[in-house]
Amino acid sequence: MSNFVDECGLNVKAGDGGAGCVSFRREAHTPMGGPDGGDGGKGGDIWLVADRNTASLVAFGDHPHRKAPSGTHGSGKKKHGHRGEDLEVPVPMGTQVKDRDGQVLADLVGEGDRWLAAEGGRGGHGNARFLSNRRRAPAFAEQGELGEEQWIWLELKLMADVALVGFPNVGKSTLISRVSAARPKVADYPFTTLVPNLGVVRMGDGFEMVLADVPGIIEGAAEGKGLGHQFLRHIERCRVLLVMVDLSPWAELIPAEQEKVLLAELGDYRPDLLTRERVIVGTRSDLLDNAGDDVPRVEEFRAFKGPRISSVTGAGIPDLLGELRGLVEDSRAAVIPDEGFVTLRPVPEGIVVERHDDGSFEVLGKEAARAVAFSDLTNSEAMEVARGRLKDLGVDRALGRAGARDGDTVTIGQLTFSYTEEPAADLGDRKRRPGR
Numbered sequence: 256m257s258n259f260v261d262e263c264g265l266n267v268k269a270g271d272g273g274a275g276c277v278s279f280r281r282e283a284h285t286p287m288g289g290p291d292g293g294d295g296g297k298g299g300d301i302w303l304v305a306d307r308n309t310a311s312l313v314a315f316g317d318h319p320h321r322k323a324p325s326g327t328h329g330s331g332k333k334k335h336g337h338r339g340e341d342l343e344v345p346v347p348m349g350t351q352v353k354d355r356d357g358q359v360l361a362d363l364v365g366e367g368d369r370w371l372a373a374e375g376g377r378g379g380h381g382n383a384r385f386l387s388n389r390r391r392a393p394a395f396a397e398q399g400e401l402g403e404e405q406w407i408w409l410e411l412k413l414m415a416d417v418a419l420v421g422f423p424n425v426g427k428s429t430l431i432s433r434v435s436a437a438r439p440k441v442a443d444y445p446f447t448t449l450v451p452n453l454g455v456v457r458m459g460d461g462f463e464m465v466l467a468d469v470p471g472i473i474e475g476a477a478e479g480k481g482l483g484h485q486f487l488r489h490i491e492r493c494r495v496l497l498v499m500v501d502l503s504p505w506a507e508l509i510p511a512e513q514e515k516v517l518l519a520e521l522g523d524y525r526p527d528l529l530t531r532e533r534v535i536v537g538t539r540s541d542l543l544d545n546a547g548d549d550v551p552r553v554e555e556f557r558a559f560k561g562p563r564i565s566s567v568t569g570a571g572i573p574d575l576l577g578e579l580r581g582l583v584e585d586s587r588a589a590v591i592p593d594e595g596f597v598t599l600r601p602v603p604e605g606i607v608v609e610r611h612d613d614g615s616f617e618v619l620g621k622e623a624a625r626a627v628a629f630s631d632l633t634n635s636e637a638m639e640v641a642r643g644r645l646k647d648l649g650v651d652r653a654l655g656r657a658g659a660r661d662g663d664t665v666t667i668g669q670l671t672f673s674y675t676e677e678p679a680a681d682l683g684d685r686k687r688r689p690g691r
Contacts, residue, residue: 270298296326298375
C-alpha cells in the first residue's frame with residue numbers, strides 16, 4: 256500500500272453549542288432572587304493548519320471524519336458551560352481546499368497557515384441574559400447552536416525547490432536516490448514511480464534543497480492522458496525544473512524530440528511553467544558511452560549538447576547539483592518572505608430568502624437561525640424577543656421584497672409559521688408593514 260496520498264475527501268463537524276439554562280435564585284431570606292441561568296459553552300472550531308512535518312494526506316485515507324467537542328450546558332447561579340476545545344488538523348504545506356463544486360476555498364502554502372473549516376456552534380444565552388425592566392422573570396433561554404458540518408476536498412501540490420521532469424524510466428528515481436536519503440522504488444520498466452517522492456540534498460557547507468521526483472510524464476498528459484493532471488500539478492510550485500532526457504540509444508525518441516514533447520506538455524498544462532528556470536540534462540550517459548557505432552541512431556543521441564550525467568557511475572552529478580544550487584538560491588532570494596502565518600476565515604453570509612415551488616418561503620442565514628434559537632417559542636416573551644431580532648436583521652423587509660403575503664408559510668431554522676402583514680401604526684399611512 257502506498258504511503259503517499261495527494262488528494263482525498265474530508266468531513267468536518269464542529270462542536271455544538273451548549274444550551275442556556277432557565278434557573279431562578281432560590282436562597283433563604285431571598286424569596287424572589289431573580290433569574291440566574293448561565294450561558295452554554297461554544298462548540299469547538301475545526302482548523303486546517305499547514306504543517307511542514309506532514310508529508311501527505313494519507314492520514315485521511317481510512318479516517319476521513321474529524322469532529323470537534325461540543326460545549327457544555329449552562330447551569331444555575333450564572334454558571335456558564337465549558338467551551339469545546341478547538342481541533343487543529345495538520346495538513347501538508349501546499350494543500351488546496353475545495354468545495355464539492357471544485358471551487359477553491361483556501362490555499363495553505365506557508366508553515367502555520369490556517370483555515371477555519373467548520374465553526375463551532377454558539378452557546379445559548381441563559382435566562383439571566385433576558386432580564387430587563389419590562390421582563391423581571393424571563394422563563395426562557397436559548398438552545399445551543401449546531402456546529403457547522405461539511406464535506407471538503409483536499410488536493411496537495413508539492414512544494415519543492417527542484418522538480419524532476421521526464422519520461423517514464425528516464426532515471427529520475429535513481430538520481431534522487433543517489434543525491435539524497437530518499438529510497439524510491441527503482442526498476443527497469445516504465446511507471447515504476449506512481450507517487451511523488453521527495454529528497455533533501457545536503458551540500459558540504461550545510462546548504463539544503465528539496466528535489467521532487469514526479470512520476471513520469473507521457474505525451475498527452477496535459478489533456479489528462481494517463482494520470483497526467485495528477486502528476487503535473489506537483490510541478491506548479493517548484494522553483495526550478497530539471498528536464499531529463501534519456502541518452503540511451505535504445506530510447507524510443509531521440510533527445511531533441513523528448514525535450515520538445517516534455518516542454519509542450521508543460522506549456523499546454525500551464526504556460527507560465529515555460530518561463531520558470533530550468534536545466535536540460537541528458538541521463539544514462541554511461542549507456543551512450545558504451546554503445547558501439549553500429550547501434551541505430553547512436554549519432555543522433557551523441558549530438559545532444561547539454562550537460563550529461565550518469566546516476567549509476569556518478570559522472571556529471573556534482574556539476575549538475577552546483578548549477579541547480581545557484582538557480583535555487585536566486586529563486587529564493589527573489590521571494591519576499593511572509594511575516595507570520597495567514598489565517599483564513601469564510602466570508603460571513605447574509606440573509607437570503609428563497610421561495611419554494613409550493614409557494615412557501617425559507618429564510619436562510621446563520622444570524623436568522625440564531626434569532627429564533629429559543630428553547631420554548633410558545634413563551635410569549637421569547638417570541639417577542641425573536642420578533643425584535645428578526646426585525647433588526649431586516650427579515651421583515653426581505654420577506655416583503657420577496658413577495659410574501661398573508662397566510663404564506665415561512666420557515667426559519669426549526670421554526671415554521673404563517674406570515675401576516677400588520678397595518679402601520681400611523682393613521683393615514685396606507686402602507687402596510689410585515690409582521691407575525
